[in-house]
Amino acid sequence: MPPSKQPGPLTNQIRRMRFEHGxxxxxxxxxxxxxxxxxxxxxxxxxxTPSLLLAFKLARAFGVGIEVLFxxxxxxxxx
Amino acid sequence: xxxxxxxxxxxxxxxxxxxxWFNLVIISLALGTVLVLTPALGFRRAQGGLGLVGLxxxxxxxFRKRAGKVFMDERDVLIQSRAWAVAYALFWVVFIAVCVxxxxxxxxxxxxxxxxxxxxxxxxFILVWGTSSVATLAQYWWGASHAAx
Numbered sequence: 001m002p003p004s005k006q007p008g009p010l011t012n013q014i015r016r017m018r019f020e021h022g023x024x025x026x027x028x029x030x031x032x033x034x035x036x037x038x039x040x041x042x043x044x045x046x047x048x049t050p051s052l053l054l055a056f057k058l059a060r061a062f063g064v065g066i067e068v069l070f071x072x073x074x075x076x077x078x079x
Numbered sequence: 080x081x082x083x084x085x086x087x088x089x090x091x092x093x094x095x096x097x098x099x100w101f102n103l104v105i106i107s108l109a110l111g112t113v114l115v116l117t118p119a120l121g122f123r124r125a126q127g128g129l130g131l132v133g134l135x136x137x138x139x140x141x142f143r144k145r146a147g148k149v150f151m152d153e154r155d156v157l158i159q160s161r162a163w164a165v166a167y168a169l170f171w172v173v174f175i176a177v178c179v180x181x182x183x184x185x186x187x188x189x190x191x192x193x194x195x196x197x198x199x200x201x202x203x204f205i206l207v208w209g210t211s212s213v214a215t216l217a218q219y220w221w222g223a224s225h226a227a228x
Contacts, residue, residue, distance in 0.1 A: 035152035038093040038219070047221075048154055 009073045015044045017069065033057040046049045095155050098142045099212040105134045106209045123194050129201040132194075158218045166211035167228065173206060178217050 026040040042048035059066040112128030144150040
C-alpha cells in the first residue's frame with residue numbers, strides 16, 4: 001500500500017500499519033493513543049502533522065520506530 | 080471496506096465540531112427571532128430575542144467529557160486556540176471600525192442611543208462566538224493543521 005498522500009514533506013504509514021496489525025480500526029487506534037478518531041483520519045489523509053509526542057505514541061502503538069512510521073522527504077533546493 | 084465501521088452523524092464529528100454547530104444553531108435562532116419580532120415589536124423590544132443566546136450556557140452540559148471517551152486531543156486544542164484568535168482579531172477590527180466610523184454616522188458632537196450600546200454587548204458576544212464556531216468548523220473541514228510551526 002502506498003504511503004498516505006500528503007501535501008507536506010512528512011508522509012506516514014499509519015493506514016498500512018493499521019491493516020498489518022489485525023485490521024485495527026481508526027477508533028481502536030485512537031482509543032489506544034488517546035486521541036479522537038477525527039485526528040486519526042486527519043493524520044492518514046495528511047491534513048495534520050502530529051506533535052513529536054503523538055508521533056512517538058503512534059509508533060509505540062504499532063511497536064515500530066518513529067522513522068518507520070513517518071518519513072521526511074527533503075525538499076529540493078533551487079541551485 | 081469491512082474494517083471501517085459505520086459511524087453515526089454525531090460520532091463522525093469531534094465533540095468540538097458538534098459544539099460549534101450547536102453554537103451556530105443557537106446564534107441563528109436568536110438573530111432570527113430578533114428579525115421576526117422587529118416589525119411587530121420595534122427594534123428595541125425585539126432585542127429581547129437575543130436572550131436566546133443564553134442557551135449557549137447549555138454547551139458544557141451537552142458536550143461534557145464522557146467516561147472512557149477522548150474529549151479533546153492536541154489537534155482539537157490547536158484548532159480551538161486558532162479559532163479564538165481569529166474571533167478576537169475580527170472583534171477588534173469590527174470594534175475599531177465602528178468606533179472610527181461613529182462620528183461620520185452621528186456627527187462629531189452627536190449622541191449614540193444608549194440602547195445601541197447595550198445591544199452592542201450582545202452583538203459583540205455573538206460576533207466572537209459565531210466567528211469562533213465558523214473558524215472551528217472550517218479547520219475541521221479543510222484540516223492542514225500542524226502541531227508545531
